[in-house]
Amino acid sequence: MKTFDVPVNYRSPLISAIKKKRKESDRMKKDFAPTLLDFGPVQIYLARHFGFCYGVENAIDIAFKTVEENKGKRIFLLSEMIHNPQVNADLKAAGVEFLQDTKGKQLMPFEQLTADDIVLIPAFGTTLEIESKLKAIGIATEKYDTTCPFVEKVWNRSEVIAKNEYTIVIHGKPKHEETRATFSHAAANAPSVVVTDMKEAQELAKYILGEKPVAQFYEEFKGQYSEGFDVANHLQRIGVVNQTTMLASDTQAIADFLKETMIKKYGLSEATIKDHFADTRDTLCYATNDNQTAVIGMLDAPADLAIVVGGYNSSNTSHLVELCEEKLPTYFINSDEKILSKETILHYNFHNHTELVTEQYLPTKEPVKILITSGASCPDALVESVIKKLVGFYPNSKTIEEITASPLSPEGGTKA
Numbered sequence: 309m310k311t312f313d314v315p316v317n318y319r320s321p322l323i324s325a326i327k328k329k330r331k332e333s334d335r336m337k338k339d340f341a342p343t344l345l346d347f348g349p350v351q352i353y354l355a356r357h358f359g360f361c362y363g364v365e366n367a368i369d370i371a372f373k374t375v376e377e378n379k380g381k382r383i384f385l386l387s388e389m390i391h392n393p394q395v396n397a398d399l400k401a402a403g404v405e406f407l408q409d410t411k412g413k414q415l416m417p418f419e420q421l422t423a424d425d426i427v428l429i430p431a432f433g434t435t436l437e438i439e440s441k442l443k444a445i446g447i448a449t450e451k452y453d454t455t456c457p458f459v460e461k462v463w464n465r466s467e468v469i470a471k472n473e474y475t476i477v478i479h480g481k482p483k484h485e486e487t488r489a490t491f492s493h494a495a496a497n498a499p500s501v502v503v504t505d506m507k508e509a510q511e512l513a514k515y516i517l518g519e520k521p522v523a524q525f526y527e528e529f530k531g532q533y534s535e536g537f538d539v540a541n542h543l544q545r546i547g548v549v550n551q552t553t554m555l556a557s558d559t560q561a562i563a564d565f566l567k568e569t570m571i572k573k574y575g576l577s578e579a580t581i582k583d584h585f586a587d588t589r590d591t592l593c594y595a596t597n598d599n600q601t602a603v604i605g606m607l608d609a610p611a612d613l614a615i616v617v618g619g620y621n622s623s624n625t626s627h628l629v630e631l632c633e634e635k636l637p638t639y640f641i642n643s644d645e646k647i648l649s650k651e652t653i654l655h656y657n658f659h660n661h662t663e664l665v666t667e668q669y670l671p672t673k674e675p676v677k678i679l680i681t682s683g684a685s686c687p688d689a690l691v692e693s694v695i696k697k698l699v700g701f702y703p704n705s706k707t708i709e710e711i712t713a714s715p716l717s718p719e720g721g722t723k724a
Contacts, residue, residue: 312369314360315398318687322695323359325712330356337598340605342679345695347705349674352695353609355681356602359688361595363456364390367431370454374426375402382425386438387412387485389430389454390685391622393642404428410621411483421445429453432485433460435492458593459486462549463493469547469586470498477512477566478502479559480551482532484623487551494549495534499542502532509562513569516543546570547586552593553624553684555631556600563588595684596624603628603681607635611677613669614638615698617690618683625683626658632679639669644693650701670701 326343333339337357345352360368371389387408388396400406407416407427421427423446433455442449466476476494480487482502494500503509511528514520522539548563570576570584607614614632618625620642632638639655641647646654653669656662670676678698682691692708699705 310362310366312365313373314365314368315372318360318368318395318689320688320692322692322708322712323688326354340602342602342606342609344609345711346675347699347702347711349676349702349705350699351675351677352698353606353611353677353679354691355599355606355679357595357598358602358681359684359686359691361593361684363431363458363593363595364685366456367454368395370452371399371404371428372402374428374452375399375404378426383428384416384421384425385428385430386434387430387432388621389428391619391625391683392685392687393619394687394690395685410485412485412488418442418445421447423447426452429455430485431456431459433463433489433493434485435489436496437492455489456552456593458552458595459490461593462490462552462591465588465591466490466494466500466549467497469549469588470494472586474498474545474547474586475542476500477509477546477548478550479509479548479554479562480504481623484551486553486623490549490551491534498534499537500534501529501537503562506558506562506565509565512543513566515539516546516566516569517573545584545586547588549588549591551623552591553596553622553627555627556597559591599624599628599681599684600631603631606679606681607632609677609679611636611679612671612673614679614681615694616640616681616683617694618642618686620656620658620661622683622685625686628681628683629658632681636679637669639666641694643690644697647694647697674702676702 330343340356342353342355345354367389375383383404384407385404387406388410389399408414418441425447427442427447427449429449431454470476476498478487478490478494478500480502481504487502491500491502503512515525525539546566548566550559567585574584576584614636616625616629616632616638629638629640639653640658641655648654650670651667653666654663657664
């Protein structure tokens with residue numbers, strides 16, 4: 309796989325050493341058990357896969373090279389490069405300006421841009437409408453397009469099923485940059501509609517089955533369907549794709565449910581299912597799959613709590629939190645600074661979008677056992693900082709250097 313030139317301050321000697329050891333001992337990625345970092349009074353179970361993915365490293369590489377190679381030029385980002393506050397702050401510090409916020413609100417009018425300006429397309433991609441606006445100004449975006457190849461894979465899949473006259477159902481968050489971009493590309497080729505979750509998929513099914521009045525659809529799914537969408541005709545043949553960072557199990561459940569809905573509506577068999585339902589297979593990216601599977605594997609470990617590190621507006625990170633919350637107390641933080649002390653932690657509730665303080669989050673017993681993972685846009689250096697902060701609360705702990713030098717355990721390769 310291609311390697312990227314990512315700023316050294318995002319790297320972590322500890323995490324790099326652990327990932328190298330795990331890769332050498334499990335090249336086929338079949339072992340999703342966590343790595344145990346036994347510091348003595350505190351034991352850290354580190355997920356098998358976490359942190360920067362291919363698409364994120366590619367975007368960061370292009371962005372910082374663009375800054376370095378274009379001194380004196382105005383450089384803009386359409387919105388956040390990725391959903392990580394440190395990376396976006398570093399780009400701003402380097403002189404990069406943002407044109408929009410993450411919800412698409414304009415921060416600077418496109419009319420103020422000139423053909424001499426550089427505009428970076430973020431990893432989430434962008435809409436065809438915005439691409440057209442930039443081209444009309446004379447801005448060439450191809451060289452500075454950091455769209456993740458796995459997002460483009462979804463666009464390509466959508467185009468293929470559109471050619472076969474299927475309507476595209478997108479499982480995603482309607483206001484998320486990636487879903488807005490995917491919807492734009494899908495809608496250019498076929499009727500399209502976004503469903504946020506299973507509840508919305510169930511409501512969509514009622515229109516397919518004729519159980520709800522057609523007129524109600526346009527209010528219920530306002531802002532989530534393409535122009536000219538005809539409920540009576542456009543829900544007869546459908547295919548499901550997704551925002552690449554959604555929970556794999558959720559997307560599969562929605563696709564299976566809508567497939568069963570079409571079978572019920574049209575009395576289909578396995579031989580005739582393609583007449584009304586496209587076989588799109590899973591369109592999650594490999595990193596989303598690996599990170600989610602690694603969390604599921606990590607949750608088998610005996611632990612007192614979980615800490616998930618990443619940007620608060622990161623979709624893939626919030627889904628890792630969601631998985632952990634099903635099993636044990638979970639704290640979602642974006643840096644080690646949120647760990648205020650051994651007694652107090654400031655963490656994010658992504659359900660209601662608020663930060664809250666929890667006291668006595670660490671149990672008084674020893675060893676304390678903590679699960680740790682991070683989102684695909686989180687630098688490994690942040691994870692190491694979190695580990696160091698936690699270990700620092702226990703004076704008799706082993707050092708990072710001792711842990712790094714430890715061989716992998718022969719009992720399944722889960723101890724460092």
